[in-house]
Amino acid sequence: GIEDYFTSSYVGLSHQFSKKLSVEGIAEFIRAFRVIQPKSGIAQGLRPAATVDFSPAQNWNLHASSAYESTRSFHVYDMTQNGISLSYSRPLNHTFNDVTGKVHLKYPLRFEVGVQEETFPNFPQGKNPTTFRPYVSITIF
Numbered sequence: 008g009i010e011d012y013f014t015s016s017y018v019g020l021s022h023q024f025s026k027k028l029s030v031e032g033i034a035e036f037i038r039a040f041r042v043i044q045p046k047s048g049i050a051q052g053l054r055p056a057a058t059v060d061f062s063p064a065q066n067w068n069l070h071a072s073s074a075y076e077s078t079r080s081f082h083v084y085d086m087t088q089n090g091i092s093l094s095y096s097r098p099l100n101h102t103f104n105d106v107t108g109k110v111h112l113k114y115p116l117r118f119e120v121g122v123q124e125e126t127f128p129n130f131p132q133g134k135n136p137t138t139f140r141p142y143v144s145i146t147i148f
Contacts, residue, residue: 012040032057051079068094070121082129092121092142099147119144 019033034055041048056074063069074088098113119142126137 008044010040010042012038012042014038027062029060030057031059053077053079066096068096070094083131084127085129087126087128088123090121090123092119094119114148115146117144117146119146 015035015037017033017035019031021029021031023029032055034053037052037054039050054074054076056072058070058072061069069091070093071091072089076086076088078084094117096115096117099116101112101114102109103112104110121142121144123140123142124137125140130136
């Protein structure tokens with residue numbers, strides 16, 4: 008028979024320096040095993056990552072993230088992931104009449120623009136692909 012196993016261990020620190028600035032760092036170790044009698048295989052990865060959130064003004068947020076993923080045996084698939092985004096949030100107000108009277112609701116509305124980058128630095132010479140993904144997001148609720 009086939010048996011699959013997966014483990015994930017992590018450790019991290021998070022600190023809020025002020026209402027405007029917070030920083031987080033985490034290291035995750037991932038392992039996957041597959042057993043097909045009489046053979047077995049293992050895949051492992053170490054992924055340190057960091058994020059910074061900065062709110063320069065009310066309703067505005069600047070988010071930056073960076074991560075490096077290291078496969079523990081086949082380093083061609085090691086990768087870096089980086090991103091930065093700027094978002095603006097505000098409540099969307101709505102009032103309606105209920106049997107108990109007027110009810111005032113505030114729905115969160117958020118607009119975000121950003122770019123994400125992904126690189127495989129150990130691909131064969133001349134072929135290390137870097138991908139940039141710009142994005143726009145609108146979130147209601």
